Amino acid sequence: MGSLKNEEEIELMGEEWTKEAILYVNGVRKVLPDGLAHLTLIEYLRDIGLTGTKLGCGEGGCGACTVMVSHYDKKSKKCVHYAVNACLAPLYSVEGMHVITVEGVGNRKHGLHPIQESFARAHGSQCGFCTPGFIMSMYALLRSSQTAPTEEQIEECLAGNLCRCTGYRPIVDAFRVFSKTNDAVYTNMSSLSLKEGEFVCPSTGKPCSCRPEIGSNVHPCKEGVACGRSYEPVSYSEIDGSTYTKKELIFPPDLLLRKLNPLKLSGFGGLKWYRPLELQHLLELKLKYPDAKLLVGNTEVGIEMRLKRMQYQVLISVTHVPELNVLSVKDDGLEIGAAVRLTELLKTFRKLVNERPADETSSCKTFIEQLKWFAGTQIKNVASVGGNICTASPISDLNPLWMASRAKFQIIDSKGNIRMALAEDFFLGYRKVNMASDEILLSIFLPWTRRFEFVKEFKQAHRREDDIAIVNAGMRVYLEEKGSRIDCFGCVNRLWWGCSSIYLCIEDKRIYHRQELDAGAVAKCFENLTSRYCDQRRCSWWDGGVSEIFNS
Numbered sequence: 001m002g003s004l005k006n007e008e009e010i011e012l013m014g015e016e017w018t019k020e021a022i023l024y025v026n027g028v029r030k031v032l033p034d035g036l037a038h039l040t041l042i043e044y045l046r047d048i049g050l051t052g053t054k055l056g057c058g059e060g061g062c063g064a065c066t067v068m069v070s071h072y073d074k075k076s077k078k079c080v081h082y083a084v085n086a087c088l089a090p091l092y093s094v095e096g097m098h099v100i101t102v103e104g105v106g107n108r109k110h111g112l113h114p115i116q117e118s119f120a121r122a123h124g125s126q127c128g129f130c131t132p133g134f135i136m137s138m139y140a141l142l143r144s145s146q147t148a149p150t151e152e153q154i155e156e157c158l159a160g161n162l163c164r165c166t167g168y169r170p171i172v173d174a175f176r177v178f179s180k181t182n183d184a185v186y187t188n189m190s191s192l193s194l195k196e197g198e199f200v201c202p203s204t205g206k207p208c209s210c211r212p213e214i215g216s217n218v219h220p221c222k223e224g225v226a227c228g229r230s231y232e233p234v235s236y237s238e239i240d241g242s243t244y245t246k247k248e249l250i251f252p253p254d255l256l257l258r259k260l261n262p263l264k265l266s267g268f269g270g271l272k273w274y275r276p277l278e279l280q281h282l283l284e285l286k287l288k289y290p291d292a293k294l295l296v297g298n299t300e301v302g303i304e305m306r307l308k309r310m311q312y313q314v315l316i317s318v319t320h321v322p323e324l325n326v327l328s329v330k331d332d333g334l335e336i337g338a339a340v341r342l343t344e345l346l347k348t349f350r351k352l353v354n355e356r357p358a359d360e361t362s363s364c365k366t367f368i369e370q371l372k373w374f375a376g377t378q379i380k381n382v383a384s385v386g387g388n389i390c391t392a393s394p395i396s397d398l399n400p401l402w403m404a405s406r407a408k409f410q411i412i413d414s415k416g417n418i419r420m421a422l423a424e425d426f427f428l429g430y431r432k433v434n435m436a437s438d439e440i441l442l443s444i445f446l447p448w449t450r451r452f453e454f455v456k457e458f459k460q461a462h463r464r465e466d467d468i469a470i471v472n473a474g475m476r477v478y479l480e481e482k483g484s485r486i487d488c489f490g491c492v493n494r495l496w497w498g499c500s501s502i503y504l505c506i507e508d509k510r511i512y513h514r515q516e517l518d519a520g521a522v523a524k525c526f527e528n529l530t531s532r533y534c535d536q537r538r539c540s541w542w543d544g545g546v547s548e549i550f551n552s
């Protein structure tokens, strides 16, 4: 092994690595010293006295640690704002960014922010532990929305925040005042949908039987006695921030002008942390440190290091490597860089589904559906497509879909040689993939679906949102003249991961011929498949036959 000096010299070839790291927290510039690579963002925030951000589960599941991160996106020339779990974000991952915590949103001394005020008035807070996280999720949604969000978007942004006191109703009520509510949905309701004695309540906008006394101006709901509601939602104009004296924190101009640098920092126990800005330098690092862990969202590695006590000596954050962030629409499909975040991917799929012929986007639709249940917004904002693929976890919600969609993975080695692997050949077993130690995943190619080809997702978990699958699957139906076939890929109860060996082929030549095809027939076919899994699961599902289905 060469001397430290020689190693340094080799590392410093090519790129000008620097240890200069800065961060803005609630509008205040902080210089991040070297030596903190082992710290998470929440540890740092609480160390500097910002204890409003709470540490709950420590694995990105409860949202108590939610903060908002903003950075300047050179491609779109815009500042982007998003919620993240500070418990998983490595401190240096937010270098050059602006972090806003609940303290930066508002407080009793300088005035509550309208979000906080509405939350308090709706009794959204009880024990208070989860409150900062809810406020920050909502704050990030409002700051990143061009127009008022819909109620669905509000619910979606809260899927990664847990509250064990309120039952969520007061929280949703508190935030509802910021939404674009289509009152016509309620007020134009046909009288047929109202039961006798019911009318549309002017207070709640929903059917109820609390009609005011004739001649009385007082509506019972206004007094908080009818409809079982003690809280009446107030309109946004009532919470106009008149008590909010502090201005909204802006994106620091300093960060707009700042040039990003490749980082080489360190942490406790000799931990090395790199942030290359070019693919070539990433490959060089991988050649030099074959065991280095690549990081994007750290939502898997962070758990491995903290909760499973796994130790890595070299971490390479690949978030800023341009080739890994490609999202390119081609004639025959979509190319997705391995570091593309799931939120970005979701946005792209939604756009494609609107723009392209329906035939081509069956896979895109199924990814949109599955991503709803994948994890909370904070996780999707940072977790990458490649991180999920390379983890090759048997509970992965997306990997069966890549296989069913005939996706191909582009893999590059440290010398720059590129090869392609079919998704269905890539997964070798429990957390094992077909990739050598000097190789990394460069991108994913998702082909458009063909005519008469349909892809569908399936996930069965204990709880609908933000939970680990017991069974999940990706299925493809392709209808051909000579009979049709269904290919199915999936995993069962974390115990088993089959990939190539579970290449399931259930042929149903009886019903599905191209001529007979309609959307209903395909839906029925998927329903049969999924109910088969569910039934099996209910009756001592593993021993009782699921393994048989998967191995047949």
Ligand SMILES: NC(=O)c1ccc[n+]([C@@H]2O[C@H](COP(=O)([O-])OP(=O)(O)OC[C@H]3O[C@@H](n4cnc5c(N)ncnc54)[C@H](O)[C@@H]3O)[C@@H](O)[C@H]2O)c1
Pocket (backbone or CB within 6 Å): 059, 060, 061, 293, 294, 295, 296, 297, 298, 299, 300, 301, 302, 303, 324, 338, 339, 374, 375, 379, 382, 383, 384, 385, 386, 387, 388, 389, 390, 391, 393, 439, 440, 441, 442
């Ligand atoms: N914590 C949660 O609540 C939660 C929920 C859903 C999903 N997830 C995780 O989301 C992860 C995806 O995102 P992430 O970006 O946070 O993962 P990550 O940064 O933790 O990296 C995960 C793994 O993928 C490897 N990796 C990443 N990019 C690679 C590349 N281009 N080539 C080769 N290896 C690469 C890493 O070295 C690491 O082993 C999944 O692995 C999944 O476990 C977490």
